[in-house]
Amino acid sequence: MKKLFILTLFLSFSAFSQEKMGLSLKESTLFWKGNYAVGSNGHEGTLQFLSGMLTQSANGKITGGSFVIDMNSIKNTDEEDEKGRKNIEGHLKSNDFFDVKKFPTATFTIVKMEPTTLPNKYAVTGDLLMKGISNRIVFTALINQNKEAISVKADHTLIRTLWGITYKSQGAFDFGNLKNDLISNAVPIKMELLFRKK
Template identity: 40%
Template sequence: MKKLLFVLLGGSVFLTSCVDNPEGKKAETTDSVSTTQPVAGAGLAVDPAASSIAWLGNKVTGKHNGTIKISGGTLNVQDGKLTGGKFTIDMNSLSNLDITDTAYKAKLEGHLKSPDFFDVAKYPEANFEITSVTDSGSNKLKISGNLTLKGISKNITFDADVVESTPTSFKAKADFNINRHDWGITYPGQKDDAISQEINLKVDLQAKA
């Protein structure tokens, strides 16, 4: 009887630890890449009011989604094509959108900003710097860049769609997943198994002269 109970409990733990990741193609993730080479093209200022990052994470009992603000940056464009750039993410702006209860919403946001997750008091900003851009045709790009989050830099590669590209403006969108463990974002103890390892990010980036 004890052996049977152990097997049943073990199966229960296995089921609760297998949380489906959000829909989305996982970005290829490697070690950070040197960015010492100069970037060609004119610098366009990232427009924080027109740019945004939407996030989505799953858990055993459901999912949560929200936004993080882009505070500034520069994109380089030459002959109407993106050549490089970088932008800064304001981690203190992390917010939840799906919870209507004010107290519960504040509790979740505070927990995500705590040392258990993003530790925004110690790491108030995240940064992304483009290391290469490949034109895939049909207004599609493959972008690689160093994402620095919680003091850890990793190079990620993902697909992006160009919405607008002129000598004085550039707009693009990207939709991809990252594995939070790659940046040391883990919840202490077994409760980490109840949260999806991957986070979906939808980036809407706009820059202008």
């Protein structure tokens, strides 16, 4: 009975000592870039978040977190012509790519965070659920924090076919005879995030 009481007290203290830092939606952005398989031309743009938070222990160690990405917010930023820009955004929202009517959000859940040998750099492991498919990804993030805020900067390259996005994708036998309209499977993304104490 005494051991059960001590365990309950420990778990209660652990839960109480976890502090939540909320994602500042206006100050956080996800940047994306899509390239053709041949040449350097492509398109780039942004995505916005619907919500997000990090949890940290009493000593400031980040223990977890989760994010919800608004797939309807996808924007193209390189096309100057408004009609062309809207066509690009509409195509990305269609079932050729992200099928936002069926899958309006994507989520990322942190599984593990470990410090690297470089100052303020961490190896982040998490699960990205997009278009109903979950894949585990690992990337390095630069994290700076104080008592009031946490800033995160990270880069990663997603392989879009892992989430069933195969429109004009490079097949295993396309490299010897690449077509000009093939789109690279690799999609570089960059995240700039700011969290504030709730």
